[in-house]
Amino acid sequence: xxxxxxxxxxxxxxxxxxxxxxxxxxxxxxxxxxxxxxxxxxxxxxxxxxxxxxxxxxxxxxxxxxxxxxxxxxxxxxxxxxxxxxxxxxxxxxxxxxxxxxxxxxxxxxxxxxxxxxxxxxxxxxxxxxxxxxxxxxxxxxxxxxxxxxxxxxxxxxxxxxxxxxxxxxxxxxxxxxxxxxxxxxxxxxxxxxxxxxxxxxxxxxxxxxxxxxxxxxxxxxxxxxxxxxxxxxxxxxxxxxxxxxxxxxxxxxxxxxxxxxxxxxxxxxxxxxxxxxxxxxxxxxxxxxxxxxxxxxxxxxxxxxxxxxxxxxxxxxxxxxxxxxxxxxxxxxxxxxxxxxxxxxxxxxxxxxxxxxxxxxxxxxxxxxxxxxxxxxxxxxxxxxxxxxxxxxxxxxxxxxxxxxxxxxx
Numbered sequence: 001x002x003x004x005x006x007x008x009x010x011x012x013x014x015x016x017x018x019x020x021x022x023x024x025x026x027x028x029x030x031x032x033x034x035x036x037x038x039x040x041x042x043x044x045x046x047x048x049x050x051x052x053x054x055x056x057x058x059x060x061x062x063x064x065x066x067x068x069x070x071x072x073x074x075x076x077x078x079x080x081x082x083x084x085x086x087x088x089x090x091x092x093x094x095x096x097x098x099x100x101x102x103x104x105x106x107x108x109x110x111x112x113x114x115x116x117x118x119x120x121x122x123x124x125x126x127x128x129x130x131x132x133x134x135x136x137x138x139x140x141x142x143x144x145x146x147x148x149x150x151x152x153x154x155x156x157x158x159x160x161x162x163x164x165x166x167x168x169x170x171x172x173x174x175x176x177x178x179x180x181x182x183x184x185x186x187x188x189x190x191x192x193x194x195x196x197x198x199x200x201x202x203x204x205x206x207x208x209x210x211x212x213x214x215x216x217x218x219x220x221x222x223x224x225x226x227x228x229x230x231x232x233x234x235x236x237x238x239x240x241x242x243x244x245x246x247x248x249x250x251x252x253x254x255x256x257x258x259x260x261x262x263x264x265x266x267x268x269x270x271x272x273x274x275x276x277x278x279x280x281x282x283x284x285x286x287x288x289x290x291x292x293x294x295x296x297x298x299x300x301x302x303x304x305x306x307x308x309x310x311x312x313x314x315x316x317x318x319x320x321x322x323x324x325x326x327x328x329x330x331x332x333x334x335x336x337x338x339x340x341x342x343x344x345x346x347x348x349x350x351x352x353x354x355x356x357x358x359x360x361x362x363x364x365x366x367x368x369x370x371x372x373x374x375x376x377x378x379x380x381x382x383x384x385x386x387x388x389x390x391x392x393x394x395x396x397x398x399x400x401x402x403x404x405x406x407x408x409x410x411x
Contacts, residue, residue, distance in 0.1 A: 246321025
């Protein structure tokens with residue numbers, strides 16, 4: 001069963017994520033209307049690069065912090081997190097600069113990417129700490145505040161300076177600076193002053209767990225974002241911009257499952273693999289898929305003219321993209337709860353397997369389907385890959401559940 005505190009935390013997190021969806025939609029509309037599909041395309045490239053680097057940065061700043069914060073303490077985790085964030089961010093940006101996948105000729109793009117990666121890494125550490133300590137209200141405050149500030153600064157930069165889509169990058173960095181200042185204050189209220197205490201044993205444990213989690217995240221990232229790299233190759237940056245809008249709208253539904261799974265993850269880290277925890281996972285997954293389905297239906301009921309009137313005529317394919325991606329969105333909404341259950345118990349092998357299978361399947365199908373069906377091919381690929389990944393995780397959960405039942409009966 002789900003406790004009263006879990007319900008409260010889940011509702012607050014869903015509300016926070018709903019606010020994020022609204023703000024992110026306004027950001028998408030702002031970029032699309034004032035900087036067009038090309039501007040949206042470059043913004044997508046920036047966020048994709050940042051996300052790729054974050055997968056490496058997060059080895060020491062994300063799930064390992066939540067998992068070990070009660071066991072090892074904040075100071076031991078913070079020292080390795082700071083050092084790792086600086087090294088991995090620097091090397092990641094350097095790699096993109098030397099071997100650019102997309103042709104970015106403006107060097108300031110990479111400077112801004114480095115600053116953003118460093119700040120985002122430190123914020124991720126604080127957010128992971130709040131999850132591990134079950135300070136969900138602090139977590140929600142941080143994740144809502146950043147996009148709100150981003151939108152505010154985007155409008156200010158555009159109105160005052162009238163600069164191009166680089167206004168997004170400047171606004172992004174400024175929003176991160178403001179948020180990290182608040183996060184330092186909240187963290188001190190939660191665990192007191194954090195010192196810098198490097199401990200090799202703690203770093204080794206953190207790296208092992210974090211590496212396995214981020215390895216899974218990396219291949220999952222490829223499952224959802226390989227299309228970002230292949231669409232410009234087969235089609236154009238403008239097509240990427242249109243696809244990115246449809247992708248953003250579709251994936252906004254995941255905020256429901258992420259909200260529910262995050263609360264479950266925080267709980268299971270504390271209580272362990274109990275019968276009540278397993279039952280809670282099943283209940284939570286059903287809530288997740290039902291509410292996600294309702295949201296998808298609402299989106300699909302909107303006429304295509306709504307998207308073109310809010311954005312521009314360039315984005316007439318957005319509804320079709322959303323429709324074709326909706327099955328995959330539902331599969332992930334259901335399986336996300338089970339994935340976080342395994343992550344909270346440190347059972348990472350099944351998550352790595354699921355993500356690797358999804359990534360390789362995505363690569364193969366994208367190469368076949370994009371030349372055949374353009375953006376529709378990318379959408380169909382996404383739904384197929386998400387179905388296969390979800391099936392692996394859910395089936396494995398129920399196999400283990402039956403094993404646990406048999407153990408109890410023998411006792």
